[in-house]
Amino acid sequence: MCAICGCGHPETGMHSPEHRHDHDPGAEARRITVEQDILAKNAEFAAGNRQQFAHRGVFALNLLSSPGSGKTTLLARTVQALHGEFPVAVIGGDQYTAHDAERIQAAGAPAVQINTGKGCHLDAHGVGHALERLPLPEGGILFIENVGNLVCPADFDLGEAHKVVVLSVTEGEDKPLKYANLFAAAGLLLLNKMDLLPYVDFDVARCLDYARRVNRDIQILPLSARTGEGLDAWLDWLRQGQRAALRQQVERLERELAAARARLTGSG
C-alpha cells in the first residue's frame, strides 16, 4: 500500500517521480455516490449474531433501561427461576466494573461483562466477541443487558429477537415520550418496582397511554423484581419465546435433513 495516502498502490515508500496518481494535488474534484446506511456495518454484524442464535435455537433479548431501573435485580431473579429449566446466559454492558456479571453468576448463570469504556451503548460487533467468551445457551435464553441509557442503544441492533425496555415507577411517567425512539423500537415494556407505587406520584394509565402512542404494538407487563409480583407473567412470556426459538430451530433442521435425504436418494 502507498504509505503517503494509503491508496492501494503497490509502492510502499516515498512517492517516486514515476508514481503518479490520478488524484495528485490539483486534480479535479469528483463526486462519488455512496447511498449507504451509516449503520450498515453494525447491521452486518447483527445479522451474523442473529444467524448464530437461529442455528442454536437461542432466544436472545436486548434489555434496555435507565440506570437504576432494577434491571440487574430483575435479571438475577429471572436467572434463578429459569436456569433449572433450560440454559440461560447473560452478556452485560457497563462502562466500568464487572459487578453486574458477578451478581448474575451468583444467581446461577454464566455471564460476561463488556466494559464499553467511553461508549454509551453496546454494538453488534462487541456482542459478537462476547459470544466467543460465553457458552452459547443452546435451546435457551441469552439476555443482553445493555448500558443504562434510554437514548443511544435504540439504534444499534445486536441480533436480538426483541428489545425489552425496563421502566420503574420511581422514574417519570412521561419517559416513553421523552425517549420515544427507544420505546418505539421495543417489543415489550416491563414496568418495574410496582411495590413502590403507593409511595410515588406515578400515573400508570398515563404512562401506558404514552407508551402506546409511540408504539401501538408494544406489550406491557407490570411487575416487581423485589417482591416477585407479576414475575410469573414475565417468566411465561420468556418460556413462550424460548419454545418458539426451539420450534424454529427444529423446523430449520428438518428442512435441512429432508434436503440431505433427497440428495442421497437422488445420488443413490
Added chain:
Amino acid sequence: MHEFSLCESILETVTEQTRRQGFSRVRRVWLEIGELANVELDALRFAFDVVRRDSMAAEAELEIITLPGRAWCPDCAQPVAVSQPFDPCPGCGGFHWRLTGGNELRIKELEVE
C-alpha cells in the same frame, strides 16, 4: 453521545469508498438524516469535527440533508406528515400511523479529489 460512534462509522465508510475509487482526499460529505432519526445534529457535527482529524477527510465539510417524516394512517387511509414519534395524525388525531420515512441515517454522496 452515540453520535461519536455514528461518525466513526461514517469516516470508515467514507475512507474505504474514497480509497477504493483511487482518490486521496475528501472535500465534502453529504448525509441524509430523517427528521425522526435518533440523532442530535449539533452533536453529530461536533463529533464529525473531532473524528475527521488526521484522516483523509480532515478538512471535509459536512452537509446534512434533512428528510421529512412521512407516515401512513390506516384510519384516514392516506399518507400523512409527522415530525415526532408521538405526534397525533394531522388528519384524525389518532396514533395508529406507521412511519414510512423519516428515520434515515444515510451517507449519500462524497466530493473527493
